[in-house]
Amino acid sequence: MNAAVEEIDIAIIGAGIVGIAAAAYLVDAGCKVMVLDRTGICEETSSGNAGAFAFSDVLPLAHKGMMRNVPKWLADPLGPLSIPPAYLPKLLPWLYRFWRAGAPANYEASLAAQAGLMKLAEQEWASLMARTGASSMLREDGSLELYESNAEFKDALPSWAARDRFGIACRHLDKSELADYQPGLADRFTRGTFVPGWKTVSDPKDLGKAIWRHAEARGAAFVKGDVGLVRPTGDRVLIQLKQGRTLFAQKVLIAAGAWSHLLARQLGDVIPLETERGYNTTLPSSAFDVKRQLIFTGHGFVITPLATGLRVGGAVELGGISRPPNYARSKAMLAKARKFLPGLDPSGGREWMGFRPSLPDSLPVIGGSRSHPNVHYAFGHGHLGLTQAAATGRLVRDLVLGQRPPLDLTPFSAQRF
Template identity: 90%
Template sequence: MSAAVDEIDIAIIGAGIVGIVAAAYLAEAGRKVTVFDRTGVCEETSSGNAGAFAFSDVLPLAHKGMMRNVPKWLADPLGPLTIPPAYLPKLAPWLFRFWRAGAPANYEASLAAQAGLMKLAEQEWASLMARSGTGSMLREDGSLELYEREAEFKAALPSWAARDRFGIAYRHLEKHELANYQPGLADRFTRGTFVPGWKTVSDPKDLGKAIWRHAEVSGASFVKGDVGLVRPAGDRILIQLKQGRTLFARQVLIAAGAWSHLLARQLGDVIPLETERGYNTTLPTGAFDVKRQLIFSGHGFVITPLATGLRVGGAVELGGISRAPNYARSKAMLEKARKFLPGLDTSGGREWMGFRPSLPDSLPVIGGSRSQAGVHYAFGHGHLGLTQAAATGRLVRERMLGQKSAIDLTPFSAQRF
């Protein structure tokens, strides 16, 4: 083995937003970090998300409102939630865990853990953006959640009350106030909720690449390659790329998003990760003058004004990582958006599909391997990878360097399942 070529200090598998932010934190601490990815920096799921710092989004997906809506949503093949029938048998164990996560005791524990992670995330993103010179990419316009019926609004009130416990600010709006927050809405919307602390970024891919440049300045490096094997090799961890190259690392962080559990399984950790396939269409910037992120929770999608276009997307398709995309879902959301914003120009859009790595209790895995002290995990953030990346980066740095953790990592353990 050639130490100069084949032995590295810290290997990070995955160059999505979580991986590259972790690389930045570790490189800032003086560690030699090498990031591996099959495509590039923030080129896959982290490139096409809705661009939100959703620090107020603390409720686990398996909350009561979600469970109540599931049967209605599943009845619509192009609705907010769909499961391809052929995939249902494979998905059944995950769905059972998801249902269990909605039990009151489990729900309360997940809510508290998520709120703690979000508080840290907001602090850490502010610090990281200052250090990396990316503050100009932050937009602090808040968000506007919209309701079409009074019953829909009332059904959402318990979820807002849950946020009260964590000091999350919001303001419920009457119909006549909506135009002050977003002119040009369809008349069908009867109520709204404005969240002033909700933030977005000018473009998530651009932000990720800017954070990576900061990591590079601190000494991080990138290797393009698809990791197929991770296993212990004495006091090192062997990493084998599918392209044939073999390397040895002192420590490894697996942050490969929807593919992470496949690598964790090689190390004896069976983690019930599923893939929420999300769809969107990014329209040209002049498609409509959207003032802030608009959230249509009853339909499972958002509209985000980015510097690079108007992004219409969301919804959940629980269908794994190998099925072909169903872009009819993107088109269905775009058609709804046209009805919700009369005058929206839906021409010239770019369709996209990405894989959100999701765990049944809506909490990510941030911790270590059951059997290998040098292997660490940071994946499973679901819809919140961008939001929680900076908190995860700090927690990973503390864990890998043997420092005291900013928050209790027990709820995020890979062994909790």
């Protein structure tokens, strides 16, 4: 007996923060939306991130400073950037594209596109949080980036100069000023940079749930299921769940994070997406009195005070979606955190790993399928999914409704590769 076939207007594949934000924008515009996900609302990568609205984080990952550090980092299996040796052959084409993205012309284009998306993201998050009743979850304490030597600080100055071109304010601090921004730091830190415009949220999973409650109250529906097939048929799109359920949608948005490129490939779009596997440990809030997000760029991780605990995490492991977690990485970051904050209590922590969908030029894919006008994409935000979700939701709404978006979407096209 054939499974029941259902007709829906707009199907969003993926219930992470990007998909949920898109759902909110679409239902606010009067659209009927169904969200499909194999687990639940913001239950995977969107649940365990560092909780930052990193609007000042406009530099592509392949910027000059990072490229210089890559060999050193790769030599440390528990350092800021790691590649499992067995995965390296599969990763080489992506790494070549990543290296090319650091060329001056490519770098400048990506920087400008990212800065434009970030400006829109800040505006749209303010609007989205206001109308979903989530504004109380916003924290505007700024961030503190820390350096262990004057040489490390000087190496960072070009990146701050690049941000300054886009109006991103910062204040460089001497060693004597650091305790005013974060008491209890180890003596090893010699300089710091305070970014007043950096924002965080009280908990990223809670924020995603709040946005979904708004969307659901306006008619958005959720279906738990693992999408195995997406295939345009005439003027509709067939969606087949691995559990056997079949749906037909007038329009589809693929926002399935690190799995999105697998679905895009079914539609003829080959997109070089890789997975930044991020790790963290969330400690009880009593572990240390952290005043604002602390960023340890030289070590590739952050410490964020959340309403639900103190989150220690970050780093990048380029290892795909099928390898088992390597929690030695979260333990290594926690050990460093104890050195950087000597009074930190490391007990009672919860370890976690998430999959960040990453493209070589650090820009997401936001736009249409090559051959199917009723299929759109919104994925590949890397470690900026939370930050850019509201902007992406706004842009998706404009695309689906045939309205002119506020940004040129050419840099974000799925066909740019």
